[in-house]
Amino acid sequence: MPGPKDLDPSSSPRALLGAELRHARENAGLSQDALGEALFVSGSFIGQLEAGTRRMQPEIAAKLDEILGTNGFFERNCKAANKSKYPDHFAEAAEAEAVATAIKEYAPLLIPGVLQTEAYAREVFRAYQPTATEDVIDGLVEARLARSHLLDDPTKPLFWAVLDEAVLRRKVGGAGVMAEALGYVAELARRHRIIVQVLPFEAGAHASSNGALRLMAFDDAPPLAYLEVLGTGQLEDNPAAVARYELSYDLVRASAASPQESLALIESVAEDYAHEDRHP
Known part of the structure; x- marks a missing residue:
């Protein structure tokens, strides 16, 4: 044979x-x-x-x-x-994300990459790599924006994000960039394409205080968890560990404002930034 x-x-x-x-x-x-x-x-x-x-x-x-x-x-x-346009530490997670049926993410500092606008992503990458050439930054931004095509389908994957209030308050790139970025997140929520909640400062300590967390589910494979810190990331498939991270996410989600309250807050903060941009 x-x-x-x-x-x-x-x-x-x-x-x-x-x-x-x-x-x-x-x-x-x-x-x-x-x-x-x-x-x-x-x-x-x-x-x-x-x-x-x-x-x-x-x-x-x-x-x-x-x-x-x-x-x-x-x-x-x-x-x-294994060829990938993503950095080595993130490539496997990005490629798993592309075939996931559900993605749940807690973002402590920045808008999740899938939800970022071009201007916001450019500011983030420039902050990470202040001496990189424009070509390098352009390539990173292009790869990040390509991930947004995950949301082209009107229903799949399910995308549920919990944003720490710090994500809204951290002025990445100035008021105009933030107004556009938060407005885009709000638009996706208004169109029922994503579910988004905000974890307010007043929630205090919570189950994911140590950092960002992404959970991915699949039709024909066990779930995965991805944890990332500066310059490195860990993809976790151990069932006991993934179950522990799923519980952490559920506890964070339970401490967050409701989707309706969260959307109102995001739009309010976006409007404040837009007003600041018009009247500096």
Whole structure:
């Protein structure tokens, strides 16, 4: 029987690589758990590779070829599947986000990337990289704006954001930039495309005081959590850890203002910024 053909990088290579992995695993008569045990990873991790929600790293690819007898297929093709326009620490999370059915995010300092306007994103990247060339900043902004296409479908994925009040009050790029940015978030909420809540300062300490949190759910793979700090990020798939983060998000959401109250506050703050911009 002929072996698998090399993948075409132009046709969703990660999804194709995952499909080939499922085919090879089933041909070998192995369950996801059994293959995971041989690789010293969880069965859920194998499921995420097959669903295309996790990256196949070269060392994993080489072991898969050895266990499944696929003659170097996975090692040859994982490089093409891992090509990304995003920074290395965020690439896997961004690509998982693209196939998620639901995204829930707590943002402590900045508007979530998917919801950012061009001007707001440019100010954020310039602050992170003050000496970068304009071409570098342009590329980062372009990649971030491309993520907003996640919201092109009128209903999927479900996007639920809890914004700390600091997100509204932190003047990124000046009053005009903030008026536009918050106005865009409010517009998405008004169109019922996203659900947004604001966690007010008066809520005090809360279950996600340590930082940002993003949760992603999928039709055919276990959920993931993503935690990010300056210059690095961690994608978590351990079921117990993800369950703990889901509880943290639920507690934060319970402490936040209602969606209706939150929308009114966002629009009020946006109007204050717009007035400031008109009358500096």
